[in-house]
Amino acid sequence: MSTRTLAVVSGGLSNPSSTRLLADRLTAATVAALRERGEDATVEVVELRPHARDLADHLVTGFPNAALRTAIGTVVGADGLIAVTPVFSASYSGLFKTFFDVLDKESLIGTPVLLGATAGTARHSLVVEHAMRPLFSYLRAVAVPTGVFAAAEDWAGAGAEQALAGRIDRSTGEFADLIAGRPVAAGPADRFAGTPSFEELLEGA
């Protein structure tokens, strides 16, 4: 049995936040699904709200301060990433996008990612497909086929709640399969390791 690291990025701003609530449901179900597959998991949650100013500073200065550097290190070194955003104006929130804007664009290549979004109305239910999935395709992460969207009504009635639970189980099962099928993550890559020698540079490598 190996131990996998799960990073959870939650873009919710309120407390309690339905985004964080969904993130927690996805996390618990993933840990359970991994255990069924013989894998232990440790979980690190990155709430973006405390990093709002850090992220704005990064946009201006071009480097992360110590707190944000720690959060980024958590995400880029994980075996799997659960990324959950509230829907703002028909897409992921600006804060959520900013976090992924400041990552090295090669840092999530091949990482399994479970996508989740929350909104006040089910009319945003395709946001996972039309907004989040292209973002993670660009980052060449491996997004789980089933994304999980939860509107206000999913938290309310018994029938809707069951439908959400079914989507959570299906997505986290797919997610756990992806993680369990891969070698344990080695942590963040050394960005100097791939530097070509000067002989290769001269030859146009």
Added chain:
Amino acid sequence: MQFGIFTVSDITTDPTTGRTPTEAERITAVLTIAAKAEEVGLDVFALGEHHNPPFFSSSPTTTLAAIAARTSTLQLSTSTTLITTNDPVKIAEDYAMLQHLSDGRIDLMMGRGNTGPVYPWFGKDIRDGIPLAVENYALLRRLWREDVVDWQGKYRTPLQGFTSTPRPLDGVPPFVWHGSIRSPQIAEQAAYYGDGFFSNHIFWPPEHTQRMVEFYRSRYEHHGHGTADQAIVGLGGQVFMRRNSQDAVNEFRPYFDAAPVYGHGPSLEDFTAQTPLTVGSPQQVIERTLGFRDYVGDYQRQLFLLDHAGLPLKTVLEQLDLLGEEVVPVLRREFAALKPAHVPDAPTHASLVAAAQARPEAVPAR
């Protein structure tokens, strides 16, 4: 160890007065600043190259020649020379000319330039930045080292039987540094040729500079130029001083808050904690600067950025007085006491001529 200043040649509104200097004022101010640097006992003045407002320095060799005429010991350098968008033939000619006019008091720092729109103005493409830096510099070296050059490459017209004039002073090309904020390929290039590596060391945290310099040093040794601790390293730095540190903080804060590069972001306190920026008393600057050695090792050149963000000329000249009278003499003494004998000084024209004469043949081409 060499100490000096470097400027990016920005023309910025003084945020405390709302006044923007004219180009003429700023250009004259830079000549005054350079002359003052020599007067207060600094070793190096380096000038940037830009081809867009709000910068004036599109023609660095013209400016540096004017400074050479007004000074007698100051080493003149660039910060940086655009090896990507300039024709290497013109760099070879211009800087050999400047080398003659300054009696050998020049070196250069190569940089790629990260302003996307500049590349097409000179018929280039920013996506070719690294290959341009590699090919152009390889040609530049040959133009300075071989009297007659036949050459063909990807990025400029071929040369047949071309001789770049004037030939380098005393047959010895200027020493070259390579500046980079983030590209390990440029550190590799510097290491390959045994050239100097200059880390900007202003915008990013010390850990980043440490990693880049470590990489350059290890590759310098790999390419057989000496041990890693003999590699030629330069650092930038940024300071603002007053006798009382709180006065420095109060006076610099409005310039920091509105600065073109990092303004409107982190607080002055956060940025000084996260980067090498030091705002305080001369003693604080001395202590912080001596600390650079802890993470890059013994190094050869320290340049400070003083004239930027709209600071008035009078203030910059006061900063130079503090640097020359109170800071650099102490740094010189302290760094010299710490440096082992086998670590070389930064090459100068005199040391390069002596090295060339010590060899059985002329400087070999590479």
